[in-house]
Amino acid sequence: MVKITVDGREIEVANDTMLLPALIEAGIHVPHYCWHPKLSIDGSCRMCQVEVEGSPKLVIACNTPVREGMVVRTDSPRVINARRGVMELLLVNHPIDCPICDKAGECLLQDYSYNFGTRKSRTDEPRRKLEKRKDIGPRMILDQERCILCRRCVRFCREITKTNELAVFNMGDRSVLDVLPDAPLANDYSMNTADICPVGALETKDFHHKLRVWFLKKTPSVCPSCSNGCNITIQHYRNQIWRLMPRRNDAVNDTWMCDQGRLQYAFAHDANRLRLPMVRRGNTLEPCGWDAAVKHVSDALRATAKKGGAERIALLASAHFTNEELYLLTQLVKVLGLRHVAVPLVTGSGDAFLIQPEKAANFTGARELGLVAHDGGRDFTAILELARSGQLDALYVCGSDMTKLVEPTLWQAALRAVPTVIVQDLFAEPLGQFAHVLLPSLSWAEKSGTFTNRKRRVQQIQRALEPPQGQPSDGEIFAEILGQLAEGHWTFHPAEIFEQIGKEFPAFAGLSLASLGLLGAELAP
Amino acid sequence: MATRTVTVQRPAAMDAPRGVVRSGVAVLKGMWIASRHFWRNLWGFMRGKPTVFTVQYPEERLPQPPAFRGMPVLVQMDNGKERCVACGLCEWACPTDCITIYPAETADEIERFPQVFDIDMSRCMFCGLCEEACPEEAIVMSHNVEIAAFSRRGTVWHKEDLLVPVRELERTRFRHIRKTYERSTEP
Ligand code: SF4
Ligand code: SF4
Ligand code: SF4
Ligand code: SF4
Ligand code: FES
Numbered sequence: 160m161v162k163i164t165v166d167g168r169e170i171e172v173a174n175d176t177m178l179l180p181a182l183i184e185a186g187i188h189v190p191h192y193c194w195h196p197k198l199s200i201d202g203s204c205r206m207c208q209v210e211v212e213g214s215p216k217l218v219i220a221c222n223t224p225v226r227e228g229m230v231v232r233t234d235s236p237r238v239i240n241a242r243r244g245v246m247e248l249l250l251v252n253h254p255i256d257c258p259i260c261d262k263a264g265e266c267l268l269q270d271y272s273y274n275f276g277t278r279k280s281r282t283d284e285p286r287r288k289l290e291k292r293k294d295i296g297p298r299m300i301l302d303q304e305r306c307i308l309c310r311r312c313v314r315f316c317r318e319i320t321k322t323n324e325l326a327v328f329n330m331g332d333r334s335v336l337d338v339l340p341d342a343p344l345a346n347d348y349s350m351n352t353a354d355i356c357p358v359g360a361l362e363t364k365d366f367h368h369k370l371r372v373w374f375l376k377k378t379p380s381v382c383p384s385c386s387n388g389c390n391i392t393i394q395h396y397r398n399q400i401w402r403l404m405p406r407r408n409d410a411v412n413d414t415w416m417c418d419q420g421r422l423q424y425a426f427a428h429d430a431n432r433l434r435l436p437m438v439r440r441g442n443t444l445e446p447c448g449w450d451a452a453v454k455h456v457s458d459a460l461r462a463t464a465k466k467g468g469a470e471r472i473a474l475l476a477s478a479h480f481t482n483e484e485l486y487l488l489t490q491l492v493k494v495l496g497l498r499h500v501a502v503p504l505v506t507g508s509g510d511a512f513l514i515q516p517e518k519a520a521n522f523t524g525a526r527e528l529g530l531v532a533h534d535g536g537r538d539f540t541a542i543l544e545l546a547r548s549g550q551l552d553a554l555y556v557c558g559s560d561m562t563k564l565v566e567p568t569l570w571q572a573a574l575r576a577v578p579t580v581i582v583q584d585l586f587a588e589p590l591g592q593f594a595h596v597l598l599p600s601l602s603w604a605e606k607s608g609t610f611t612n613r614k615r616r617v618q619q620i621q622r623a624l625e626p627p628q629g630q631p632s633d634g635e636i637f638a639e640i641l642g643q644l645a646e647g648h649w650t651f652h653p654a655e656i657f658e659q660i661g662k663e664f665p666a667f668a669g670l671s672l673a674s675l676g677l678l679g680a681e682l683a684p
Numbered sequence: 685m686a687t688r689t690v691t692v693q694r695p696a697a698m699d700a701p702r703g704v705v706r707s708g709v710a711v712l713k714g715m716w717i718a719s720r721h722f723w724r725n726l727w728g729f730m731r732g733k734p735t736v737f738t739v740q741y742p743e744e745r746l747p748q749p750p751a752f753r754g755m756p757v758l759v760q761m762d763n764g765k766e767r768c769v770a771c772g773l774c775e776w777a778c779p780t781d782c783i784t785i786y787p788a789e790t791a792d793e794i795e796r797f798p799q800v801f802d803i804d805m806s807r808c809m810f811c812g813l814c815e816e817a818c819p820e821e822a823i824v825m826s827h828n829v830e831i832a833a834f835s836r837r838g839t840v841w842h843k844e845d846l847l848v849p850v851r852e853l854e855r856t857r858f859r860h861i862r863k864t865y866e867r868s869t870e871p
Contacts (some may be wrong), residue, residue, distance in 0.1 A: 258771035258819050259796040292795065368789045368796050371772035 163229040172225050179207050179220035189233050190271045192357045193309040194221035197413045199318060204309050208241045209233050217241050246276040252287040254304040262359030264372040289335055296344035298364055298418055306336045306360035312352040322346045350418045365422060366402045378623035379406060379677050381610050383603040384420040386517035388612030391416060393604055393623040400424040400604060408678050417514050427602040427624060433587050434627050437597040444597055455596050457643035459579045463553040464495050473499035473542045473551050477558025478519035481608030483656040485528050487637035494645040502530050503539035503561035515613055524611035527666055546573035553579040559590045598636055606632045608653045618679030750860035753810045753825040760847040768822035770798035774814035782807035805831040806839035824857045
């Protein structure tokens with residue numbers, strides 16, 4: 160640690176850092192554009208200039224190492240004047256599209272202009288005309304006029320994705336950011352450039368002209384699309400998700416997330432979601448009340464267990480459920496004495512950075528809770544085979560992503576052969592037509608709980624969207640069913656269940672939702 | 685809390701006969717004023733020069749001063765389109781949350797427009813904050829206050845109902861707001 164004096168205040172900072180991150184760490188805000196905590200230093204914007212005693216010129220804080228006894232001023236008239244100059248130059252050619260710019264409201268150019276700018280333009284020359292709304296890739300558009308040439312995006316493509324699509328062409332005041340005609344910005348992480356762009360030059364097509372950012376409410380969560388568990392904020396308004404954005408967690412995803420995960424959210428507010436439980440009468444499914452549906456399920460499970468034994472019941476659960484919900488399923492397995500339990504995992508392509516081949520958020524959680532490779536039980540295909548050959552009387556399927564694992568004819572034949580099929584899912588497709596009881600499920604955005612990522616890090620998700628009034632969460636459904644089948648009082652409060660898990664599973668011991676906080680914690684080895 | 689005692693001087697109660705005389709005089713005074721107006725109006729009416737102040741609304745309307753705030757309307761440009769770019773600032777500024785906007789993109793030069801622009805007039809309180817917030821001079825207060833409807837749904841005005849041609853608003857409102865908000869020119 161070294162001691163430095165900033166604006167008359169003495170602070171201690173780590174000795175191997177640059178001045179800017181040290182100041183930010185100490186809570187002293189110095190405006191900056193080109194510096195980003197996860198990218199190399201560029202020093203191009205000159206916005207972070209500060210006065211350091213002993214140096215004749217102002218220095219840029221992002222590229223000045225701290226040293227013992229340094230005396231820094233961040234608010235002297237010289238510094239303020241320099242910032243004002245930088246702002247003025249940046250705005251000479253800026254189009255000021257704020258009313259139609261997606262970035263407005265979270266734009267650093269706006270914020271700094273408001274805080275440090277001159278508020279008045281001294282030029283009346285026409286502004287530079289460049290390409291607007293340029294299609295630079297499948298998910299991104301570029302507005303060259305708005306670009307302030309900070310090169311954060313260029314460094315991102317060079318250092319993080321190593322794909323080098325973006326570059327600054329020409330020189331001096333003719334510099335312009337662009338892609339080469341035959342190399343669009345199409346990498347799997349391209350949308351992160353819109354997050355790090357301090358202005359509205361790079362915009363995602365997905366969010367383009369959708370909503371002003373100040374309407375968005377932000378709920379911290381975790382991406383459900385793969386087992387990496389990237390930390391995100393769900394940004395929602397009018398009970399609808401408008402975008403997902405990465406949330407910094409240096410142990411998991413730094414400040415990034417993949418495009419595929421970012422775009423997986425519309426299903427959560429889809430109007431076709433299943434919202435009422437249904438029971439089959441003859442050839443059709445008819446809506447029924449929640450109590451009736453739960454009773455139907457528990458009666459069927461109890462009767463089957465009594466008649467043919469637990470051997471003739473199977474449980475298939477998706478790896479998209481939270482630890483708390485899966486815990487209640489382990490209790491159901493215990494109560495009924497089930498042996499055929501599987502958590503089928505859908506796999507796909509992965510890469511060496513964030514994207515993992517396991518396409519569900521909580522497969523590790525299911526394994527930790529002992530639902531995978533259940534004692535003496537069968538795996539997914541074996542359970543389907545049991546069903547198809549008439550050896551099952553009841554099948555409880557929670558989630559439908561597993562249907563992607565086998566040929567449709569295979570799982571369809573299996574489901575057709577079981578006399579009682581209970582399906583709990585977000586949509587009536589694809590399993591509804593085979594179900595005898597259909598229970599609506601909640602998406603990850605509508606519930607709270609925890610996921611365990613592939614590195615055994617437990618992280619919290621929180622409810623962002625309100626489900627329709629009266630619709631129970633999956634955990635509540637499991638608790639209701641358990642209440643019918645077993646002694647005791649079963650309720651579903653994620654925090655309590657999480658504590659319960661800690662008591663029963665040593666890996667979770669000592670953890671609580673409060674101790675997980677926003678960044679999560681790793682399980683004991 | 686410190687207390688302070690004030691002694692109030694009340695006039696002594698009037699005795700009955702004096703009170704009756706005084707109130708009788710007051711009644712007669714009132715009748716005199718009412719009948720004076722009646723006869724003067726009748727006389728003016730007979731001569732064909734009415735002196736009444738009563739305005740025969742809705743056949744007759746008084747001109748409103750430019751500062752008058754009726755319901756907010758959307759400015760329609762000469763090409764028939766709205767000037768609004770769906771920036772959402774009025775929606776944010778509105779204290780009663782009565783504006784609902786869904787933006788969308790077009791291929792026009794002005795690339796963004798409100799696909800939906802609704803104002804719930806049953807909630808609007810004619811405060812004019814939307815007008816002040818608008819960076820495009822696209823929503824302004826009009827002189828219209830006739831917002832009654834037969835149903836709740838009818839109180840919601842859609843974009844098409846809200847459009848008013850720009851030249852109709854120049855004299856009545858633009859000049860006034862440019863002066864009030866110290867805007868030198870139109871946007
Ligand atoms: S980049 Fe910022 S300053 Fe420029 S138009 Fe967009 S919001 Fe306005
Ligand atoms: S597009 Fe954005 S991030 Fe890239 S150089 Fe321009 S301002 Fe910086
Ligand atoms: S006049 Fe006031 S209440 Fe009415 S729409 Fe405008 S801001 Fe809202
Ligand atoms: S403030 Fe003006 S431009 Fe913006 S949405 Fe409202 S009316 Fe349209
Ligand atoms: S942040 Fe230091 S020069 Fe840009």
